[in-house]
Amino acid sequence: MSNPSQLIQEFKFTEAVGVLASTNVNE
Structure with missing residues (x-):
């Protein structure tokens, strides 16, 4: 699993x- 900082x-x-x-989309 990826480390938390990479996930963030x-x-x-x-x-x-x-x-x-x-x-x-709004424009």
């Missing part, structure tokens, strides 16, 4: 991508 980085990256995607 992946989650933040996924969250950022989701925010960008929703922003593109």
